[in-house]
Amino acid sequence: MGGLYYSGVFSAFILISVFSLPAAKAASSFQLLPGKPLPDGATLVSSGGIFELGFFCPGNSANRYVGIWYHNFSTSTVLWVANRKSPVLDRSGSLAIADDGNLVVLDGQKAVLWSSKVTSLQSNRSTAELFDSGNLMLNNSGVMAWQSFDHPCDTYLPGMKVGLDLITNVNQVFTSWRSEDDPAPGNFSIGIAPDRSTQFFIWEGNKPWWRSGRWNGQVFIGIQNMVPNYIYGFRLNNFQQENKMYFYYSQFNSSHRYVLTPDGVERHLVWANDSKNWYQYWAQPFSTQCEIYNRCGNNATCTDSLDGNSPNCSCLKGFEFVGGNLSGGCVRRTPLLTKSGNTSYR
Structure with a gap:
């Protein structure tokens, strides 16, 4: 996040392979409709063919999760997980629109393992769509009722917001996986400081682990070598008008992402088409022990x-x-x- 401004060259080659796909997949579409659940083995693909949604197994685990990954260039990179706390134990699961209009993950006995948990929906009036931004959106009677971008996991994509509601003081944070084999919420999270000081913190549990320093309108003052007016358009919103303080970066292309790893490191990863692999462009805290908060x-x-x-x-x-x-x-x-x-x- 603060690393959007790092001016160094590519470092530390990284290849990430975190899940396995079914051997064969059913025909894909970009929408989920009432009465037509998505079974394990079938997928949704965004209309432009950029992102894909379906069931996967992380690492060496046999558990099944509903996730979103890149369809067009990095199918082994999971960006979002629905049922990260409640896996399906076999291949009998499905993603469906429930009778109450919510998006749900079901096991083979039709028990609800995960739900979008939106209240006051009109039944049989919901559809879900996977967009080329990587956002999964639930619409009810033509109105957006829920979106995955409001419920992030460990990955920060263009168009996402990480921020603080200044009225409710609810902090929308990103949370690491527990391990490479387990997408359940881990020990580390990242978000805006609750004291509204316009800086990012990584927390280990409730304890500060790293901070970016305050935003001065162009850079985070605690990060060295940050370049003002960075090409990816990293911005702080007008929080005095919106009553919400959040950072975002504009849509440049889908080959950039930020991920908070299970060991508490925020990494900026860039896809290289020539080698078909991810490269680490920036990481924090990473190189020195003194980067750790109050070390x-x-x-x-x-x-x-x-x-x-x-x-x-x-x-x-x-x-x-x-x-x-x-x-x-x-x-x-x-x-x-x-x-x-x-x-x-x-």
Whole structure:
């Protein structure tokens, strides 16, 4: 996200193969209609042939999930998963429009494993469509009732928004997979800081893991080598008018994506047509230990070691390590004297 502005050259060749497709697939369309469920083995393909939706198995798992991947150039790259918490245990599953108008994933016994959970829909008036943006949209009586872009997983695509509702304070975040074999929500998430400070945070659970620094209208001030007016059109919306604060980047092409990995690294990946593989263009935190948030604790400085392993932590002047722990932060050697005559270590 902040890495949209990194000016370096391609680095770290990456090939990602995360799921297996059925050996044979039924004829595809881009819409799902009431009474016509999509069984395991059939797929939806967006009208321009860019994205595809169907069942897949991640990594070495035998579990089945409904996901969206690239149809035209990288069929082994999953971008979104519906039933990431509730897999189908065999190939008897289906994606369907339920009687109440919701989009559902069913197992072989027709039990609902996942639902779009929209209330007040008109029954038998829903259709679902996969668009060339990679967005799966549920329409009810001609009105959009739900879309996958509002419920992201680990991948950030052009047209998606990551942001904070300034009225409800609900934060729309991206969440890593638990592992390469399990798309269930993992330990890491990324989103806008809830204090409305126009910066991205990666959290490990509820603990800050990395931050981008504030947005100054052109770049994130905490990221080095960021180039203003980047070609992909990364922007902050007019949140004072919309009551929502979100970042987005414009549709350049479908070969760029950002993914939050199970180990808490945000990667900017670019598809190279010549080699038919993904290349890592940017990653954060990645190269040094000091990129990790508060790596040496409070009142301390962090200097990267030459071997790239444990950083060199040191206390600010007038402070000392807590209990000799080099990563536990620092406290004052001499307490401050307050006006009341009491001492304070603040």
